[in-house]
Amino acid sequence: MFAIFLTPAYAPFAISFIVMTGIGLIEAIGLGLGHLDLDADVSADAASGGVLDWLGFGHELPILIWLTSLLGCFTLAGIAIQQGAAAMTGGPLPWGLASGGALIAGAVLNTLAANGLARVMPGFETSVISTDDFLRRRGTILEGTARRGSPARAKIIDQHGQAHFIMVEPHDDTDAIATGETALIVRRDGKLFYALPEANALLQSI
Template identity: 85%
Template sequence: MFAIFLTPAYVPFAIAFVVMIGIGVIEAVGLGLGQLDLDADLHAEAESGGLLDWLGIGRDLPILIWLTSLLGCFTLAGIAIQQVATAVTGDPLHWGLAAGGALLAGIPLNTLAANGLARIMPGFETSVISTDDFLRRRGTILEGTARRGSPARAKIVDQHGQAHFIMVEPHDDADAIAAGDTALIVRRDGKLFYALPEANALLQPIRPQS
C-alpha cells in the first residue's frame, strides 16, 4: 500500500500524509504550537460566523488539530479518487486533477470531522496570558533593591502556575523593595511595572479599635 505513495500520481497525498504526521509529532511532544496567536485570531473570526465557522474552526478546536484533520481527509479522499480511477480506467488520474478533486471532497469531509472532534474534545484552554494580567498580583523581588529610577527583577506566578520575570519599581517615590520582599503590582508603563511593598499601609488589614 505504501509503495503507491512513491508514484507521481500520489505525490500530493504523500506530502500531505508526511506533513500530517509531522504536526502530530509536534503536538505529541508538547511544543504548544496549537496555542499560537493564530488560534486566537481565527477563533475570534469564527465566533462571528461565516466561512471559518462553516469550515469547523471554532473556539473548541486548536488550529493545528483542525489542520491535521484536513490533511488526513485530503489524503484519504485523494487515495480513494485514485483507487476508483484505477479500477475504472486502469490508470490513476494526473496528480493535479486528483489533488483538485481531493481538495473539493476533503474540505466538506473535514468540516464534519472537525465539528465532531470539537464536540468530543475537552474545551481548549490556553495558558498564554497578557502582561496586563500581572496587575493586582504579588511578585517577589529576586535581586537588588527596587527604587524609583532603579528597577529590580521580580518573579510572578500566574494562575496557571507559570513563572514570569518582570522589572519592578516602587509605586511611591519614597518606597524601596528589597530582595526577598513581596509587593503588589499595581500598574505598568510599557515593560516596567510599579508595585506597593507588602509593608505599605494601604495593604495592611483594617483592625477594629478596641
C-alpha cells in the same frame, strides 16, 4: 503496496501525510505550537452561517488541530480518488486533478470531523489563550541569562498545563535572571516579556 505512495500521482497525499505526522509529533513532544496566540479569536457568533463556520472554525478548535484534521481528510480523500480511478480506468489520475478533487472532498469531510471533534473534546475550546494570560505567571529561564537588552528563553506553564516558550528580560535595569531561575512575568512589549526575579524583595510576600 507502499511503493505507490512514492509515485508522482500520490505525491501530494504522501506529503500531506508526512506534514500531518510532523504536526502530531511536535504536539507530542510538548512544544505547544497548537496553542500559538493568533491575536484574534474566531467567535462562533461571527462565523455562524459563514465560510468559517462551514469550514469547521465555528467551534473555535485550535488552529493546528483543525489543520491536522484537514490534512488527514485530504490524504484519505486523495487516496480514495486515486484507488477508485485505478480500479475503473487501470491507472491513477494526474496528481493535479486528483489534488483538486481531494481538496474539495477533504474540506467537506473536515467540516464533519471538526464539528465532531468540538463535541467530543469541548475542553479544546478553552485551551486557546492570549499572550496576555502569561502575565502574573512564573516562568523558568531555560538557557542564558536574561538582562536588559539581552533577553533569554523562558518556559511558562499555562492554566491548561500546556508549555509556552517566550523571550524574557528583567523588569529592572539592574536585575539579571540566570538559567534555572524563576521569575514573575509582569508586563510585555510586543513579543518580549519583562519579569521580576524570585529574589526581588517585592515577591517575598507572594
